[in-house]
Amino acid sequence: MITRVRFGPSPTGYLHIGSARTALFNYLYARHTGGKFLLRIEDTDLARSTEESTRSILDGLAWLELDHDEEIVFQSDNADKHRATAKKLLAEGKAYRDFTPKAAPSDANVKDAIKDRARAAQGEKNMRDNLYRDLSAAESDERAAAGEPFAIRLKVAETGKTSFEDAVYGIQERDYAETEDLVLLRSDGHPLYNLAVVCDDIEMAITHVIRGQDHITNTHKQVLIYEALGVTPPTFAHLPLIMAPNKGKLSKRKHGEVVSMTTYRDAGFLAAAFRNFLALLGWSAGEEKEIYSLDELVQKFSLDGIHRSNAVFNFTENDPRKWTDDKAQWMNAEYIRTVPVADLLPFVKAELKSAKLWREEYEPEGRALTETISSTADAGADERPAGVAIDTPEHGSYDWLVQTINLIRQRFFTLKDFSMQGRAYFSEDYDFDPAAIEKNLSKFPDLKSWLPELADRFEAEFPDEEVDALQKPTREQGRNLQFTEENIEIVVKAFTEEKGTKLGVIMNGARTLLTGVAVGPSML
RNA sequence: GUCCGGUUCGUCUAGGGGUUAGGACACCGCCCUUUCACGGCGGCAACACGGGUUCAAAUCCCGUACCGGAUACCA
Numbered sequence: 001m002i003t004r005v006r007f008g009p010s011p012t013g014y015l016h017i018g019s020a021r022t023a024l025f026n027y028l029y030a031r032h033t034g035g036k037f038l039l040r041i042e043d044t045d046l047a048r049s050t051e052e053s054t055r056s057i058l059d060g061l062a063w064l065e066l067d068h069d070e071e072i073v074f075q076s077d078n079a080d081k082h083r084a085t086a087k088k089l090l091a092e093g094k095a096y097r098d099f100t101p102k103a104a105p106s107d108a109n110v111k112d113a114i115k116d117r118a119r120a121a122q123g124e125k126n127m128r129d130n131l132y133r134d135l136s137a138a139e140s141d142e143r144a145a146a147g148e149p150f151a152i153r154l155k156v157a158e159t160g161k162t163s164f165e166d167a168v169y170g171i172q173e174r175d176y177a178e179t180e181d182l183v184l185l186r187s188d189g190h191p192l193y194n195l196a197v198v199c200d201d202i203e204m205a206i207t208h209v210i211r212g213q214d215h216i217t218n219t220h221k222q223v224l225i226y227e228a229l230g231v232t233p234p235t236f237a238h239l240p241l242i243m244a245p246n247k248g249k250l251s252k253r254k255h256g257e258v259v260s261m262t263t264y265r266d267a268g269f270l271a272a273a274f275r276n277f278l279a280l281l282g283w284s285a286g287e288e289k290e291i292y293s294l295d296e297l298v299q300k301f302s303l304d305g306i307h308r309s310n311a312v313f314n315f316t317e318n319d320p321r322k323w324t325d326d327k328a329q330w331m332n333a334e335y336i337r338t339v340p341v342a343d344l345l346p347f348v349k350a351e352l353k354s355a356k357l358w359r360e361e362y363e364p365e366g367r368a369l370t371e372t373i374s375s376t377a378d379a380g381a382d383e384r385p386a387g388v389a390i391d392t393p394e395h396g397s398y399d400w401l402v403q404t405i406n407l408i409r410q411r412f413f414t415l416k417d418f419s420m421q422g423r424a425y426f427s428e429d430y431d432f433d434p435a436a437i438e439k440n441l442s443k444f445p446d447l448k449s450w451l452p453e454l455a456d457r458f459e460a461e462f463p464d465e466e467v468d469a470l471q472k473p474t475r476e477q478g479r480n481l482q483f484t485e486e487n488i489e490i491v492v493k494a495f496t497e498e499k500g501t502k503l504g505v506i507m508n509g510a511r512t513l514l515t516g517v518a519v520g521p522s523m524l
Numbered sequence: 525g526u527c528c529g530g531u532u533c534g535u536c537u538a539g540g541g542g543u544u545a546g547g548a549c550a551c552c553g554c555c556c557u558u559u560c561a562c563g564g565c566g567g568c569a570a571c572a573c574g575g576g577u578u579c580a581a582a583u584c585c586c587g588u589a590c591c592g593g594a595u596a597c598c599a
Contacts, residue, residue: 010599045598102597110596118595119525151597169529178527178595186597193599216528217594240530240592247591277536280548284537288547307530307537310592314535314550327536327549337562411561440559496558504558511559519560 003035005208007061007068008075008197010042011053013252015060015261017313018212018242021278025239026210027066028279028301038204039068043076044196060261064271065294073204075196082191082199085229086152086184094228095184097140097150098132102187127180128158152185154224162220162227167237167303169213174220182221194218198225206234210303213238213310237303240282241310250313258315258324268414269328270347273335277328281311291334333413341402348405348418355419357426362401407521424515436518440508446499447509454495454506461491 007023009015015023030037039061043049061068089095132140133155144150156176163173184195191199197218201209209219219236226233244250250259257263264274276292284307285292285300292300316322336344352358394400408422424430441447462483496503511520 008599012599042599048598098597100597110598114596115525125526153597172528174527180595183597188597190597192597197599212593213529214593215599218599220528238529243592245535249592280536282536286538288538290536290548309530311537312535322550325535325549330549333562502558506558508559517560521561522557522559 001207003030003033003207004038004205005030005035005210006038006040006073006201006204006206007066008040008042008211009057010045010048011050011057012045012048013053014056016250016252017259017261017278018250019057020060020064020261021242021281022211022239023061023066024064024275024278025283025301025306028297029208029210029237029303030069031298032301035207036069037066038070038073038206040073040075040200040204042193042196043074044079044191044193046076046190049076056262060265063261063265064275073200075200078196078200078203079191081203082196083185083189085199086191086195089154089184089228090152092228093137093155095152095154096130096133096135096181097144098130098153098181098183099143099148099150100130100132102149102151127156127177130181133181149187151183151187153181153183154221154228156181156224162223164219164223164233164236166216166219167208167235168240168306169216169238169308172216172220174217179220179224182224184225194221194225198222198229201234202226202229202231208235208237210237210239213241237306240307242281243310243312245312245314245316247310247312255317258313264324264328267324268351268416269332270335270339270344270415272339272343273332274328276335277325277331281313282307290331329413336412336414336417337409341405344405344409345402347415351415351418352426355423357419357423359396359426361396362398410521411519421517421519424517430516432512432516433518436512436516439518440505440512444501444505444509446501447505447513450495450499450501450506451509451513454492454510457491457495461487 005026007019007026009019009023027037029035041054041057043054086095090097130153132150133153156179159176161173161175162179163171165171182194183192185191216238219238223233242250244255248254252259265271272294275294275297276290279292279297279301280290283301283305285305313325314327315324349358349362404425405418408418408425412418412421419426492506493503496506499506507522508518512518
């Protein structure tokens with residue numbers, strides 16, 4: 001039997017980090033088993049569902065590259081089928097009409113009202129004391145025909161228990177006494193969540209339901225519906241929850257943008273890095289390894305590796321450095337500097353484009369950015385074999401771009417850094433960091449004349465260096481120097497001694513003047 | 525309240541009868557670097573508590589505490 005899983009977000013907000021992880025686990029399980037990953041928008045609560053939210057969720061999934069199979073199912077489209085199912089259960093005597101007038105929804109805090117009510121009941125409540133539970137079919141039909149409004153409730157047996165074997169939490173049991181005669185169809189005719197989910201899961205032939213642990217109680221109710229329908233329930237796998245640093249609920253209300261997937265996209269995170277981070281929140285392959293490609297995740301993912309305890313998503317409000325989880329930040333930086341340039345290039349391009357720093361020359365005709373890049377260009381880092389003349393591709397060329405990225409990405413954390421910290425590499429129009437100026441320029445007033453002087457010196461020592469670097473005589477033989485790291489060092493050191501200053505002063509001053517920031521590749 | 529679940533360094537976690545309780549992030553130090561990072565090396569730091577079972581318990585059982593979830597004509 002082919003595995004079929006579904007991710008069923010309700011479109012009442014953006015893609016939350018917890019939902020994103022649920023989606024990821026569903027995706028990984030489907031791909032691991034060679035099954036299907038389906039998407040179902042659970043929009044039965046039309047009062048709260050918005051199209052904007054649906055779009056935002058779809059955007060988030062697209063960003064994470066969790067492509068779904070088959071058509072997206074909108075639960076609201078199936079309302080008629082849900083109603084038909086409720087009526088069938090009614091006809092079979094497995095459900096009944098409840099003519100109790102609908103309670104006015106408490107306006108303030110629904111959740112609190114429910115908790116208060118539950119506390120007040122102190123567990124003394126008899127879940128089967130509904131007046132209409134045993135109304136004769138004839139009388140029920142009659143009242144309905146007379147136009148009296150009613151909800152349809154499932155008739156839960158007096159004694160017994162629901163049970164299912166959760167792939168993560170093991171055998172789960174719940175006495176019927178704990179479960180109310182749940183409402184299937186509202187008095188206004190709208191199908192409710194549990195009914196809708198069961199109907200759709202059956203119709204979509206879902207084999208594994210992977211969702212948050214907060215649904216365990218719903219699962220018991222859904223098992224009841226499956227039983228009433230005479231359908232074997234799918235396998236359930238409940239996931240531990242992702243908590244806020246205080247181990248409380250992670251919510252938009254309280255924690256703001258840190259919980260939204262779009263925040264990470266906009267902050268310059270690589271989807272691959274964030275996916276990797278998310279995968280390790282509540283799941284482990286049982287090995288000492290942190291970096292996993294999507295393929296590896298797919299290959300190693302299993303329901304057995306899912307934890308039973310909640311995980312804390314760690315961040316510190318009001319600390320810009322720790323605005324989100326340290327490990328997520330580290331992982332992103334790790335990806336930025338180690339991923340093959342070819343994989344990084346498209347993202348850098350997008351970033352530069354949005355910052356209006358992109359030039360068409362970077363991408364020569366007929367050569368896609370993702371194309372394999374020459375091995376020399378891929379050599380990463382600022383390290384270069386000693387004694388080899390520095391090959392400086394034409395500024396603005398494709399090769400120049402690749403080398404530049406390799407040079408600067410070593411100290412970057414997000415894609416944003418390419419247009420912020422690294423702006424000077426792509427444009428003459430960049431800002432100066434006041435702290436960097438203070439630290440590296442203002443303190444040494446002499447730099448004002450030294451730096452231009454050094455520039456002249458370079459020009460004199462390395463004339464025309466881009467044209468024919470390798471042909472040039474070395475210093476021993478004549479005037480001009482080969483443009484190598486060693487020779488640059490000779491020139492700069494000589495200059496430094498001449499001025500009676502330290503190398504660091506010159507290097508740092510030059511970097512700050514040239515790039516506007518204090519951080520950057522070495523001059524030598 | 526009731527039902528369900530959980531508890532290993534600050535955080536993510538490995539380990540599930542005998543381990544110096546391992547790794548990662550964060551933090552601190554040293555090295556590398558005449559910058560900042562990267563990197564390398566090292567340090568700090570954990571089995572919630574109490575009872576059992578056992579030659580032996582972080583690991584199995586029970587209880588307590590604490591944390592979380594659920595308890596709608598929301599999803």
